[in-house]
Amino acid sequence: MREGAAFRTDPRLLEASGLRLSKQGVALLNIDKLVLDGAGPTLILGPNGAGKSLLLRCLHGMIQPDAGEVRQGGRRLDSLACGRQAMVFQQPVLLRRTVQANLDYVLRRQGLSRMARAERCAELLDMGGLAPRARQWARSLSGGEAQRLAVLRALACDPEILFLDEPSSALDPASTKAVEALVRQAHERGTRVVMVTHDVGQARRLAGDVLVLHRGEVMEHTPAAEFFDRPRSRAARCFLEGRLIL
Amino acid sequence: MLLSLRVSLLAVVFAALIGLPLGAALAVGRFPGRRALIILVNALMGLPPVVVGLLVYLALSRSGPFGVLGLLYTPTAMIIAQVVLVTPIIAALTRQTVEMLDAEYAETLRSLGVSRLASVPTLLWDGRLALMTALLAGFGRAIAEVGAVMIVGGNINHVTRVMTTTIALETSKGNLALALALGAVLVILSVLITGAVSMAGMRSASQEVRHA
Incomplete structure (x- = not known):
């Protein structure tokens, strides 16, 4: 908890209530109450089609649910969650510009001066180990580098909450490690991290708490230490034992 | 020859000033009648130059x-x-x-807090290579065109005679050698x-994939 939390709501507090989303009569999301107030990072586990990505997009304000609302720091999320939240997608979409220009694009939107932008840009590139690539075209980066740049771009706007949607599902172990290192750094700097993954190992490495989603419903939401010892739900047990859950 | 270039280049510049924002608005905007407008713009690509010449002639004539x-x-x-001829092509x-670019970028830009309207300059800039081809297509249409400039320009020597109208004139006079030579210059x-x-476009494109 940050100092002064007793007096004002933590701006990183994320709550969702009565979240419903269905398409053609099929319920995709059905979540009565979800509160993310722990230290995190929060890892969301679940099979394909469980609604993980949908949940993330709802929390990020990119999809309007049929019913229910999302609140950050006690305030309703506007449809464009500028500045306070950022998201990294499974497939990074980088602008057709240089690595540097990709970061500058985000920084410029915050109205920073040229000096401040250059400084912050160099700092970010250093953090992601992309400094030697600064002037290279972003589209020519390898998959791992591209995803690192996407994480850096998300962090460039100093978000209070960082969402990641299976950021390393297409990456090799070394690149995965690099992305996880960035995520950990963001977490240590006080950003709330909410991340979807398929990889139980990754959840073990990163999670502060784990949320298991199955068929659009929250099966359980447990602190990591407890989760990996004694998962409460059957879905979670199956997931941990490496069995298939259908 | 210089008149040909001046007319066609200026036409492309003005057509780009109208066509680029119009095309981007049609791509990004969501408003009633959008589909009809897209079909209209696509259809106008095939406007016969002679008819455009005639309409502009009627609009500009003394009466x-x-x-x-x-x-x-x-x-x-x-x-x-x-x-009038080139704008629909560029648009x-x-x-x-x-x-197409928006389909790829929309989610990311939205996540970065960029509104639909604000994403237009980004999309135009990032699509610059493909858009250059659009401008070239427009230029090709303009420089090669006879019918419209003949009607509204009148093919007056030293005033409105461009290369295409000269070639048409010399051919009809039977000066085939001159017409052919002018044709070669135009090509x-x-x-x-x-x-x-x-x-220039290809060079920056290859830079993009270098080190891939």
Whole structure:
């Protein structure tokens, strides 16, 4: 908890209530109450089609649910969650510009001066180990580098909450490690991290708490230490034992 | 020759000023009648130059609505006619390019807090290579065109005679050698310009994939 939390709501507090989303009569999301107030990072586990990505997009304000609302720091999320939240997608979409220009694009939107932008840009590139690539075209980066740049771009706007949607599902172990290192750094700097993954190992490495989603419903939401010892739900047990859950 | 270039280049510039934003608006905007407008713009790509020439002629002639401006049989009239011809080409190709790019970018830009309207400059800039091709297509149409400039320009020597109208005139006079020579010059000119622009485009494209 940050100092002064007793007096004002933590701006990183994320709550969702009565979240419903269905398409053609099929319920995709059905979540009565979800509160993310722990230290995190929060890892969301679940099979394909469980609604993980949908949940993330709802929390990020990119999809309007049929019913229910999302609140950050006690305030309703506007449809464009500028500045306070950022998201990294499974497939990074980088602008057709240089690595540097990709970061500058985000920084410029915050109205920073040229000096401040250059400084912050160099700092970010250093953090992601992309400094030697600064002037290279972003589209020519390898998959791992591209995803690192996407994480850096998300962090460039100093978000209070960082969402990641299976950021390393297409990456090799070394690149995965690099992305996880960035995520950990963001977490240590006080950003709330909410991340979807398929990889139980990754959840073990990163999670502060784990949320298991199955068929659009929250099966359980447990602190990591407890989760990996004694998962409460059957879905979670199956997931941990490496069995298939259908 | 210089008049040909001046008329066609200026026409492309003005057509780009109208066509790029129009195409981008059609790609990004969501408003009633959008689909109809897209079909209309696409259909207008096939406008017959002679008909455009005739309509611009009617508009600019002494008794027409813009007759008082006295623009008929001036290079300005020719530029106007070519802008009418080229704008739909640029707008339609821009619409297609920007729409495809938007399909890729929309989610990311939205996540970064960029509104739909604010994403237009980003999309135009990031689509610059493909958009260059759209401009070239427009230029190709303008520089090669006879019918419209003949009607509104009048093919007046030293005033509104461009290369295509000269070639048409010399051919009908039977000066086939001269017509052929002028034709060769026109082809070289057109190929040089489009070639130079696409080479510049290709160079930056290859830079993009280098180190891949």
